[in-house]
Amino acid sequence: NAGVTQTPKFQVLKTGQSMTLQCAQDMNHNSMYWYRQDPGMGLRLIYYSASEGTTDKGEVPNGYNVSRLNKREFSLRLESAAPSQTSVYFCASRAGGTQYFGPGTRLLVL
Amino acid sequence: AQSVAQPEDQVNVAEGNPLTVKCTYSVSGNPYLFWYVQYPNRGLQFLLKYITGDNLVKGSYGFEAEFNKSQTSFHLKKPSALVSDSALYFCAVRDPLDSNYQLIWGAGTKLIIKP
Numbered sequence: 001n002a003g004v005t006q007t008p009k010f011q012v013l014k015t016g017q018s019m020t021l022q023c024a025q026d027m028n029h030n031s032m033y034w035y036r037q038d039p040g041m042g043l044r045l046i047y048y049s050a051s052e053g054t055t056d057k058g059e060v061p062n063g064y065n066v067s068r069l070n071k072r073e074f075s076l077r078l079e080s081a082a083p084s085q086t087s088v089y090f091c092a093s094r095a096g097g098t099q100y101f102g103p104g105t106r107l108l109v110l
Numbered sequence: 111a112q113s114v115a116q117p118e119d120q121v122n123v124a125e126g127n128p129l130t131v132k133c134t135y136s137v138s139g140n141p142y143l144f145w146y147v148q149y150p151n152r153g154l155q156f157l158l159k160y161i162t163g164d165n166l167v168k169g170s171y172g173f174e175a176e177f178n179k180s181q182t183s184f185h186l187k188k189p190s191a192l193v194s195d196s197a198l199y200f201c202a203v204r205d206p207l208d209s210n211y212q213l214i215w216g217a218g219t220k221l222i223i224k225p
Contacts, residue, residue: 004153031211040119042200042215043154050210058212090153094211097142097161097204101153 002026004102006091012108013081021076021105023091031094032074034058034066036087037104043090049074081109112137114203116216123191123223131186131219133201142204143184144213145175149197157199160184171195191223 007022025032030051035043045058047066055066063085065077078085086109092099113136123129135141142161146154158169165177175186186199201216 040217042114042217043213044215045212048210048212056210092154097159097211098144098156099211099213100156101146103153104151 004091004093004100006089006102006105008105009103010106010108012110013078014110015082017081018077018079019081019107020078021089021091021107022073023075023102024073025091025093025100025102026072027093027095027100028071029093029095029100030071032068033092033094033099034064034074034076035090035092036060036085037090038087046076046089078107081107083109085109112203112205112214114201114214114216116199116201116219118219119217120220120222123221125193125223125225126190129188129191129195129221129223131199131201131221133184133186133216135182135184135201135203135214137203137205137214139206142206143175143177144202144204145169145173145184145186146200146202147171147197148200148218154200157186193223193225196221196223 004025033048034046049055049068052071067075089105091102115134144159145157148154160167160177168174202213
């Protein structure tokens with residue numbers, strides 16, 4: 001039981017490049033989330049998925065898209081990366097009221 | 111607007127002393143409250159939560175938190191700090207009327223335990 005896994009762990013992009021951050025959970029949870037973490041700002045919700053086939057915007061969705069491919073996987077896509085998207089990205093899944101987090105993806109956009 | 115405040119960016123405590131990490135919240139109705147811990151270069155780990163019942167909640171690694179409705183606070187405590195408790199601590203609140211279970215997060219408090 002790996003819990004929540006994320007790939008890659010670290011990525012460097014140039015402005016304008018695109019990439020997809022992958023997230024998978026093996027806990028059979030319905031709900032999944034994407035956050036970004038920036039110094040001094042806590043976590044901010046980008047998108048979430050209440051169940052397979054549904055996605056909704058969070059607090060900071062601009063510049064991102066998501067796909068809930070199946071119950072296990074929830075990917076985050078940056079179509080045209082900007083330096084403001086330099087951050088650490090966390091995926092989480094939820095059981096009851098508790099969210100369980102992956103190890104994060106550290107993204108640097110130059 | 112719903113919000114969570116962690117008024118201290120950093121808390122320094124000597125090993126063996128009691129520690130407190132503060133959290134206050136503003137949310138309509140009765141909140142669901144959470145504490146998470148983040149060790150360096152790791153994801154967040156769940157520590158404890160308050161939903162209803164006893165105001166003193168016990169969690170992982172010897173931590174506990176006290177819900178105080180009149181002061182709208184949910185401070186994290188531990189009777190005797192360990193060096194290994196050094197980490198970043200986040201308080202979060204969920205509006206129980208929010209069916210999407212979104213959490214509002216505090217900015218985090220860095221806890222440093224000195225030997």
